[in-house]
Structure formats: C-alpha cells, structure tokens
Amino acid sequence: MKITRVRVRSSAGPYSVVAGVGVIGHAAREIAHLGHFSSLHIVSSPKVWRAAGKTVERGLRLSHRKTLHLFNDAESAKHLGAVEHIARSLCQAGADRKSLIIAVGGGVVGDVAGFAAASYLRGVALVHIPTTLVAQVDSSIGGKTGVNLPEGKNLVGAFYPPRLVITDPDLLGTLADREFRGGLAEVVKHAVISDAPLFARLEKDLDRILRRDREALGSLIARNVQIKARVVSRDERESGLREILNFGHTFAHALESATLYRRYQHGEAVAWGMMAAAFLGYELKVTPAPDVSRIISLVCRLEPLPPWPSLSPAVLLDAMRSDKKSRSGVLRFVLSVRIGRARTFDSVPQQAVERVLRFTPRLIAAAGGRFGVSK
Ligand SMILES: NC(=O)c1ccc[n+]([C@@H]2O[C@H](COP(=O)([O-])OP(=O)(O)OC[C@H]3O[C@@H](n4cnc5c(N)ncnc54)[C@H](O)[C@@H]3O)[C@@H](O)[C@H]2O)c1
Ligand SMILES: [Zn+2]
Numbered sequence: 001m002k003i004t005r006v007r008v009r010s011s012a013g014p015y016s017v018v019a020g021v022g023v024i025g026h027a028a029r030e031i032a033h034l035g036h037f038s039s040l041h042i043v044s045s046p047k048v049w050r051a052a053g054k055t056v057e058r059g060l061r062l063s064h065r066k067t068l069h070l071f072n073d074a075e076s077a078k079h080l081g082a083v084e085h086i087a088r089s090l091c092q093a094g095a096d097r098k099s100l101i102i103a104v105g106g107g108v109v110g111d112v113a114g115f116a117a118a119s120y121l122r123g124v125a126l127v128h129i130p131t132t133l134v135a136q137v138d139s140s141i142g143g144k145t146g147v148n149l150p151e152g153k154n155l156v157g158a159f160y161p162p163r164l165v166i167t168d169p170d171l172l173g174t175l176a177d178r179e180f181r182g183g184l185a186e187v188v189k190h191a192v193i194s195d196a197p198l199f200a201r202l203e204k205d206l207d208r209i210l211r212r213d214r215e216a217l218g219s220l221i222a223r224n225v226q227i228k229a230r231v232v233s234r235d236e237r238e239s240g241l242r243e244i245l246n247f248g249h250t251f252a253h254a255l256e257s258a259t260l261y262r263r264y265q266h267g268e269a270v271a272w273g274m275m276a277a278a279f280l281g282y283e284l285k286v287t288p289a290p291d292v293s294r295i296i297s298l299v300c301r302l303e304p305l306p307p308w309p310s311l312s313p314a315v316l317l318d319a320m321r322s323d324k325k326s327r328s329g330v331l332r333f334v335l336s337v338r339i340g341r342a343r344t345f346d347s348v349p350q351q352a353v354e355r356v357l358r359f360t361p362r363l364i365a366a367a368g369g370r371f372g373v374s375k
Pocket of ligand 1: 073109133
C-alpha cells in the first residue's frame with residue numbers, strides 16, 4: 001500500500017495528512033501517535049455513518065471510550081444550531097479538554113464538527129476523516145471551519161487546524177456520482193492554478209478517474225493533498241497566495257447565490273466558473289488561447305452540468321459584488337496566466353466581466369458542450 005504523508009504548517013503547529021488506499025486500516029495507530037486522550041467522540045451524519053461507519057470503526061479499533069454524535073449534514077442544516085447540538089451532545093457524554101473529536105464526513109461535517117471542536121471548552125483536539133472527494137482534496141486541509149447564517153455562507157467560523165487528517169480514497173466508493181464529479185472540479189482547479197503536469201495527467205486519465213479506478217484515484221488524491229497543503233502552509237490566513245484557490249469561485253459564488261443554492265452542487269458551479277474565468281483571462285489577454293481551450297475541453301468532460309441560468313449579467317454582477325470575498329465591491333478575479341499558474345487581478349473592468357457573463361454559455365454550447373442555457 002502506498003501511503004503519502006504530507007506535513008501542513010499552521011499557526012497552531014504542524015499536522016500531517018496521511019493519504020492512501022486502505023490507510024483507514026491504520027487509523028488507530030496514527031491516532032495513537034498523537035498521544036493519550038481521555039475519550040473519543042466521533043462526529044458524523046446518519047448518511048455518512050451508514051456508508052462508512054463500519055470501515056471507520058474497524059480502522060479505529062476503538063479501545064478508548066467512544067461516543068457517536070450524529071447530526072444532519074445537509075447544507076441547509078449547516079448553521080449554529082448544529083454546533084449547539086454537537087456541543088450539548090459532547091457535554092452530555094462527558095467530553096473534557098483531553099477528549100478527541102473525530103469528524104467523519106464531507107465538507108459539511110468537517111466544517112461544523114471543526115467549529116464545534118474549536119469552541120467546545122475553548123478548543124479540543126480534532127482529527128478529520130474526510131469521506132467526499134471535496135473533503136479529501138480541499139476542505140479537510142487548511143483549518144477553515146464554520147457555519148452559514150441566513151445572510152450568507154460560512155459567515156461564522158474559526159481557523160482551527162486539525163491534529164491529523166486520515167484520507168482514504170476507498171471511503172469514496174459510496175459517494176454519489178454528482179458529488180464525485182463536483183470534487184473533480186476542485187481537482188481541475190488545483191491543476192490549473194499550480195500543476196501543469198497534473199493537468200496533462202487529467203487530460204489523459206480522466207475516464208479512468210471517472211470510473212473511480214483505485215490506483216488512479218489514490219495517486220490523484222495524494223497529489224491534490226500536496227497542492228492544497230503547500231498553498232495553505234505558505235498562506236494560512238488567505239492574505240495572498242491562498243487566494244489562488246478561488247480560481248473560478250467568483251463566478252461560481254455568483255451562480256450559486258443568484259440561483260438560491262438550488263441549482264448547482266458547488267463543484268458544478270465551480271466548473272462553470274472556471275470556464276468563465278478562462279474566457280475572462282482571454283478577454284483580458286492574460287490567458288493564452290490554447291490554454292483557454294484546454295481548460296474548456298477538460299471541464300466539459302465533467303458533464304452533465306446543470307445549465308447556465310437565464311439571468312441577466314447585471315443580476316450576476318450584483319451577486320459578485322455582494323460576495324464576502326469581493327473587497328468593497330471592487331471586482332477581483334483569480335486568472336490563469338498559463339496552465340499551472342494563476343494570480344489575482346484587481347479592478348477588472350466591469351464590461352469585460354459582463355461580456356463573459358453574456359457569452360460563456362453560448363461559447364460553450366458552440367464548443368460542443370452538451371449543457372447550454374436554461375430556458
Ligand atoms: N473548510 C474549507 O476549507 C472548505 C473548502 C471547501 C468546501 N467547504 C465546505 O464543504 C461543504 C461541501 O462539502 P462536500 O462537497 O464534501 O459535501 P457534503 O459534506 O455536503 O456532502 C455531500 C453529500 O454526500 C454525503 N456523503 C458524504 N460522504 C459520503 C460517502 N462516503 N458516501 C455516501 N455519501 C456521502 C453527505 O451526507 C451529503 O449528503 C460546503 O459547506 C462548503 O462550504 C469547506
Ligand atoms: Zn470550492
């Protein structure tokens with residue numbers, strides 16, 4: 001079994017991501033290296049626990065006193081109420097400062113359990129066992145935790161790095177296809193912003209990866225863990241470099257919020273967002289034409305995507321301006337200067353963005369993408 005160990009630097013100290021096919025079988029040993037805990041508390045959701053619980057329990061060989069805390073991991077339930085529910089459940093189970101919380105699930109479980117770990121007794125140790133592709137390559141690394149408010153997504157939270165992340169691609173076997181493809185959009189993003197050889201590998205192997213070939217998936221996830229770990233190790237608080245992880249996301253957040261989070265799975269919005277960002281890069285003479293077409297071709301292979309909404313550019317522009325990441329209404333975009341490299345561009349002209357919003361769905365339809373504009 002090939003195990004990849006990646007060190008992540010954080011302000012609270014370094015931690016490891018241990019990634020590999022079958023690595024969950026070593027979970028007990030990996031956690032034992034962290035020291036002694038008075039009790040173990042698994043935080044997960046009923047759905048995830050049905051899918052992965054047996055494998056995780058076997059891997060943890062639970063010799064400690066352990067308690068299972070389940071909560072609803074729907075995005076609509078990612079709110080402060082869930083944190084209170086978990087904290088009360090921890091309290092009732094006698095969790096103390098020396099307890100360990102193990103978050104088993106996708107990004108929602110990780111973000112909510114992470115925030116509960118950050119705030120319960122002002123902080124107890126946390127281990128992530130991510131069970132979606134997004135969680136494995138993205139959300140479990142970098143220490144961002146938090147919940148949504150009715151006013152917007154992820155508005156309350158904390159930086160709270162875990163002590164360890166255990167990433168086993170075998171846990172993805174039960175994941176819905178739509179979730180899996182959504183995760184692949186973030187993988188394509190990693191390749192565009194920082195890894196040209198990975199991009200070429202995706203062009204070659206995407207079909208194998210879509211079939212969830214274990215070997216292909218194992219090395220793909222390990223590589224993506226390295227990319228995310230490298231970026232967040234150099235810029236934990238998103239003061240510069242970490243921003244490149246937002247490639248495609250300014251458009252994606254606008255598409256998601258303007259369709260009231262009902263039309264797209266996040267990765268699907270990111271897929272559209274990356275195509276729009278490629279066109280914007282071309283408009284601004286930042287992204288070379290051959291790279292634009294490679295990005296479009298690769299992203300198109302993640303189909304089906306829900307269609308682009310029939311909303312005016314003005315509506316989408318408004319949504320962009322109210323994004324918490326747009327600084328004081330100025331339009332900032334991460335653009336690819338070539339495949340494998342990206343940086344942030346300030347004060348992008350509104351007309352260029354408008355043109356892209358107007359023409360992206362038509363250009364994709366013309367390029368043969370089988371997802372068009374909604375009627
Ligand atoms: N903290 C970060 O840095 C960061 C980064 C990216 C995304 N996020 C957050 O992550 C969330 C999205 O996470 P996600 O894409 O992992 O989706 P998710 O957590 O919503 O999970 C998607 C669905 O898959 C189910 N599921 C999870 N694992 C499964 C498995 N192994 N088998 C079968 N079903 C399984 C879940 O129950 C859920 O229904 C968003 O709330 C987003 O804000 C956070
Ligand atoms: Zn994302």
